[in-house]
Amino acid sequence: EEVNRQGLRDKINLKKMIFGSERSSDAMRRRIKELLNLEDMFDIPGMTELYGPGTGLDCAYHQGIHYWADYYILEILNPETLKPVAEGEIGEMVVTTLKKEAAPLIRYRTRDLTRLIPGQCPCGSILPRHDRLLGRSDDMIIFRAVNIYPGQIDHILSGIKKIGSEYQIILERKEDGRDYMTVKVERQQGIGQDQNAALSQIIADEIKKQIMVSAGTVEIVDYGSLPRSERKSKRVFDRRA
Structure with a gap:
């Protein structure tokens, strides 16, 4: 909106965007894409305690976030009982790091809500997927x-x-x-x-x-x-x- 307000749209030759920082609605994504005349947008979740920005990435098919399963274990738990939910059900992301040495995380509650997406993505990647962040359990x-x-x-x-x-x-x-x-x-x-x-x-x-x-x-x-x-x-x- 600010780019359009200042008349900068024609001066910014931006075609693709990787964005993060907070959960975004489909309406907001459509609006950003329209205002900046983008060809595509990709969602990148991240968390300072884990590995900073880039704990996974959306692909061109936009059917979930491919997360780095070789760097951390992701569990989806019921935020009240802390028991695993069925695959495809929404729950809280709980992570255990596999590569961090100075400050490893063991079953760390992120408070972020999402769900695991079963099956393989049409893009062909073997990395597992979780849905976009849907909110926070403490919200x-x-x-x-x-x-x-x-x-x-x-x-x-x-x-x-x-x-x-x-x-x-x-x-x-x-x-x-x-x-x-x-x-x-x-x-x-x-x-x-x-x-x-x-x-x-x-x-x-x-x-x-x-x-x-x-x-x-x-x-x-x-x-x-x-x-x-x-x-x-x-x-x-x-x-x-």
């Missing part, structure tokens, strides 16, 4: 007795047309003692305010359908009105006392 919020990860909301919003990639989840406890959720979502650039009511209803219906909670208020706001950050974006504002 979980409890709303009306339902465990919710922000990534679930992100996933829902990424599948809805005419909205942008920026959103906020606001949790409040009212005088009646009940918890209420407000979801703020930007309209896509070029979409008018006359679409607000329809978009709000679609989002509320999908949240109810997919995670079985009612988003009390879905507020559609202007494109560019929600704050941007050069660091990790804050999505959840829990104002419950």
Whole structure:
């Protein structure tokens, strides 16, 4: 967005991008690709405690992250019971290093959520795959007795047309003692305010359908009105006392 705002798009001959730092939604990836006119983008997860940036890499088929199984053992565990989940189920990444000497890690809890992807990738690589990072186990919020990860909301919003990639989840406890959720979502650039009511209803219906909670208020706001950050974006504002 900043590149376009400063009129630099035609001066940057960027064709492919390797990006990381935080979990990104499909909507955000599409937006970055569109704004920079990229041919392709590749996801690279990383963690300072492990081997820094580059603990795996997305390939041209975008069917998961090929992780360096010759450098570390990856387990996917239930974050509450710490027992292995079935292949394909979401859980917390737990790693054991095979090459680090000064500061080895043994069954280190990363708090990152993902799942193992069975089978071989169409690219032909023999390296195993895990899904893109889907969130963090310590980001979980409890709303009306339902465990919710922000990534679930992100996933829902990424599948809805005419909205942008920026959103906020606001949790409040009212005088009646009940918890209420407000979801703020930007309209896509070029979409008018006359679409607000329809978009709000679609989002509320999908949240109810997919995670079985009612988003009390879905507020559609202007494109560019929600704050941007050069660091990790804050999505959840829990104002419950």
